[in-house]
């Protein structure tokens with residue numbers, strides 16, 4: 089299976105699902121972005137050396153480690169599920185053993201995305217359908233507040249973009265869609281990436 093083979097290349101284990109059960113309906117289950125989708129997208133979308141990524145709902149860390157390995161930029165993964173977070177930490181240990189030459193930092197943080205304090209150098213934010221649009225709105229508002237305090241260009245990357253997320257960004261924020269990349273995966277019409285950018289510190 090291609091997914092497991094790619095995991096072995098990165099020395100991590102990210103295949104599988106984890107449901108939240110009846111605990112909450114606002115937080116979505118763990119499922120990793122398909123490697124084939126990441127490969128296709130990042131052949132088109134490249135990070136620059138000054139970029140700094142936050143993966144909101146990083147799960148076991150597939151995207152976090154994939155991007156670190158490919159672009160050697162600082163990455164932060166935020167995960168709210170304690171078991172999944174433990175798995176991400178184990179993955180970091182294994183990954184780091186084999187990737188000591190990559191100097192960019194990797195930070196994994198246990199907690200809620202909506203409570204993450206956006207750093208002034210964070211400028212790319214990744215979402216693979218981690219939570220409800222209500223929480224997404226809070227997270228985006230936190231990003232915009234940070235942009236007002238520290239003016240900079242920021243981008244949001246959404247995999248599996250649901251209509252309500254796009255509608256919110258289009259109608260209620262200064263973000264504009266700048267790129268859309270369809271990728272072949274099991275996710276049907278949602279198997280695509282959309283990239284939004286705001287280049288001014290506008291009022292949210």
Ligand SMILES: C[S@@+](CC[C@H](N)C(=O)[O-])C[C@H]1O[C@@H](n2cnc3c(N)ncnc32)[C@H](O)[C@@H]1O
Nearest residue numbers: 115118119120121145146147168200201216218
């Ligand atoms: C669909 S998975 C995506 C995993 C990873 N970003 C990837 O693409 O491979 C969504 C993850 O978000 C986590 N999550 C859900 N709600 C969250 C919240 N409020 N704060 C942080 N993580 C959350 C889930 O536990 C799950 O691991």
